[in-house]
Amino acid sequence: xxxxxxxxxxxxxxxxxxxxxxxxxxLDELYPDPFWTIGDWFAFNRVDLIRVVxxxxxxxxxxxxxxxxxxxxxxxxxxFELAIGFVHKQICEVAMSPAMARKxxxxxxxxxxxxxxVNITGxxxxxxxxxxxxxxxxxxxxxxxxxxxxxxxxKAHGAGRYLAENLLPKGAPKWMYVVLAPIEFxxxxxxxxxxLTVRLMANMIAGHFxxxxxxxxxxxxxxxxxxxxxxxxxxxxxxSFVFVLFEVFVAGLQAFIFALLTSVYIGLAxxxx
Amino acid sequence: MWLxxxxxxxxxxxxxxxxxxxxxxxxxxxxxIAVAKYGVPRYLKVLDARAEAIEGGLARASEAxxxxxxxxxxxxxxxxxxxxxxxxxxxxxxADAQALIAASKAKAAEEARRIQEAAQRQIASExxxxxxxxxxxxxxxxxxxxxxxxxxxxRDNAIxxxxxxxxxxxxxxxxxxxxxx
Numbered sequence: 400x401x402x403x404x405x406x407x408x409x410x411x412x413x414x415x416x417x418x419x420x421x422x423x424x425x426l427d428e429l430y431p432d433p434f435w436t437i438g439d440w441f442a443f444n445r446v447d448l449i450r451v452v453x454x455x456x457x458x459x460x461x462x463x464x465x466x467x468x469x470x471x472x473x474x475x476x477x478x479f480e481l482a483i484g485f486v487h488k489q490i491c492e493v494a495m496s497p498a499m500a501r502k503x504x505x506x507x508x509x510x511x512x513x514x515x516x517v518n519i520t521g522x523x524x525x526x527x528x529x530x531x532x533x534x535x536x537x538x539x540x541x542x543x544x545x546x547x548x549x550x551x552x553x554k555a556h557g558a559g560r561y562l563a564e565n566l567l568p569k570g571a572p573k574w575m576y577v578v579l580a581p582i583e584f585x586x587x588x589x590x591x592x593x594x595l596t597v598r599l600m601a602n603m604i605a606g607h608f609x610x611x612x613x614x615x616x617x618x619x620x621x622x623x624x625x626x627x628x629x630x631x632x633x634x635x636x637x638x639s640f641v642f643v644l645f646e647v648f649v650a651g652l653q654a655f656i657f658a659l660l661t662s663v664y665i666g667l668a669x670x671x672x
Numbered sequence: 673m674w675l676x677x678x679x680x681x682x683x684x685x686x687x688x689x690x691x692x693x694x695x696x697x698x699x700x701x702x703x704x705i706a707v708a709k710y711g712v713p714r715y716l717k718v719l720d721a722r723a724e725a726i727e728g729g730l731a732r733a734s735e736a737x738x739x740x741x742x743x744x745x746x747x748x749x750x751x752x753x754x755x756x757x758x759x760x761x762x763x764x765x766x767a768d769a770q771a772l773i774a775a776s777k778a779k780a781a782e783e784a785r786r787i788q789e790a791a792q793r794q795i796a797s798e799x800x801x802x803x804x805x806x807x808x809x810x811x812x813x814x815x816x817x818x819x820x821x822x823x824x825x826x827r828d829n830a831i832x833x834x835x836x837x838x839x840x841x842x843x844x845x846x847x848x849x850x851x852x853x
Contacts, residue, residue, distance in 0.1 A: 425679070426678075427678045430678055430680070450695065450699050453699075454699040454700075468714045470722055472718070484719075505709075505712040509707040512707050513703040534687070539696050
């Protein structure tokens, strides 16, 4: 396909052919070739590097916010306190008692800030990819959440009662338990971590596709398009900007949802009777 | 075997390879240290210190208010006591003053009586003296008058002769009576 394509048809065709000026994003971008391997069991690729950078960024921000904590806060400390205070008040205390919220704040805050830091790389220049688009970290975080709420349930009620209360909901006729128990088991102990994992991962993949598609379209339309098509490129450029803001929102929202659901699951495990 | 594998398919999309798990765990560990071991404790410390400062301030304020109330109550008690004492003193002073006035009055009356008596005594003695002196004067005047009268009379021999005769006769009569007895 020549670079002076003649309109939308050419543009659409380009996507299908895939070997011309415009490469629409594919899942393969989340699984790039590694640039560091140890034997055949360890590989370190661009996605891993981005994850490490995100976590190091989080470490630096934490240090900047908390290094000089004083009664009368500086601007940096205020921001830091606002962020952790948000997790404390809006995520922990809405689902748990104040004492419990305080106890679980380190755990929930770790989840929130880790997810947020890794999510936000999806809109940061030069990275433009969130490592939460691959399953490893979301799955590990969901596993941590699962362990936390199950442990809390067993601690609060004992293993037998905790299981019974979850699998055999009160008020249902006895014979229904045959059906209810497997459903409840599935929903509480299987679907919770699965949905946590998939929701986060899918959102990050979708966000990446969305942004990349708009960037690629914009670049292609502006460079290769002619006349009116260039105008369309300006439109997609504006849309890219809006979608970057949207993805910033999604990055925060997904971190919030992941942390809030973990908090709610732990709170429920404690409250049940 | 790592090269050009591309995206896994189907369920493998959700099964992370070991190296991913290891890297993710290390990343999670680092962020857990940064957030849970460093950030959150510092946040909670400042939060507690701030709450402590506010509560301490409130406690100190209420303590001060209590202290003021206590002092005010003490002051009221003292004021009442002072008022009662002042009333006492006033009453005592009034009584003292009345006693003093009565004593002065009595003393003044006594003095007046004494002065009156002394005056009366003096008047009496002066009157006596005047009486004595008057009597003397009257005697002298009488005598002088008598002398004058007598002197004149003696110059008239007839009268004198008769007086002398009568006198001598009296004397004779008196001595004859005495002899006769």
